[in-house]
Amino acid sequence: MLTPARWLLAALAAVALAGCDTTALKVAEDLKTYDVPATVTTVELTGGSGSVEVAAVDGPHRVRERHVYADLPPLTSHRVEGGTLFLVDQGCGKAADADGRCSTHYRIEVPRTLAVTVKVRTAPVTVTGMTGALDITTDVGAIRGTGLAGKTKATTSVGAVELRYAAAPPAVDVTNDVGATQVFLPAQGEYRIDAKTAAGPAVNLPSLPKAKSAITLRSSTGAITVAPA
Known part of the structure; x- marks a missing residue:
C-alpha cells in the first residue's frame, strides 16, 4: 500500500502514463x-x-x-x-x-x-466467475469482480472497487484509499456489514449482528455502496 503522502503522486503518474502519446515510441x-x-x-x-x-x-x-x-x-x-x-x-x-x-x-x-x-x-484487475478465495492488491488500478462467491480481500491505494457476488461470500474485506467502492450481494443472504468512509456509506441491505458473512469496507476518500445484486 502507498502512504497517504504518495497516493497522489502515484495517481498523477498513472494519469500521465495513460495520456502519453506512444506513437513516437x-x-x-x-x-x-x-x-x-x-x-x-x-x-x-x-x-x-x-x-x-x-x-x-x-x-x-x-x-x-x-x-x-x-x-x-x-x-x-x-x-x-x-x-x-x-x-x-x-x-x-x-x-x-x-x-x-x-x-x-x-x-x-x-x-x-x-x-x-x-x-x-x-x-487494473478483473476477475470473472471465480468461487474460490481472492486476495487482490493494487497500488494504482481498479479492482472489478463479477459472478464471485468466495472469501474476498481487495486492497488499493488509488482505484475503484466493484465486486458482484452470485452467492453469499463467507467474508469480504475491502480497503480503498482513494476511489469508490461498490459491493453487490445476493438479497437472500444474511450479512454483518461494517462500512466506514469520510463520504458516508450507503448501505441498502440489512446488517445482522449475528450473521456469519462479514462485510468490512473502509475508504479514506470515496463513496461506499452496498446493494442487492
Missing part, C-alpha cells in the same frame, strides 16, 4: 501462452504495470502473457510448487518501467474453485 509486442497443470489449486501473481484478467473456464486452462515494450521485453517467469502456480513479472528495468515503456498483460483461465492472489503496482 518503437513499441514491440509479443505473446506467451502456457498451460495450467491439473494439480494447481492456487495461483499467485506478482507484477508491475499492465493489466490482469482472471476468468473461470471449463477448459482449456492456460495463461496468456502479452508483453508491450520499447527496448528489452519484460522478464517474466512461471513455476509450480506444492500445488501453487507462481507468476512473476519483474519488468523491463528501472528506466523503462519508470517512463511507461514496459507492461505485461495477463489473461489467466482456470477452474472456478481455485484460490487467486494478485499483487501489482499499476494495473
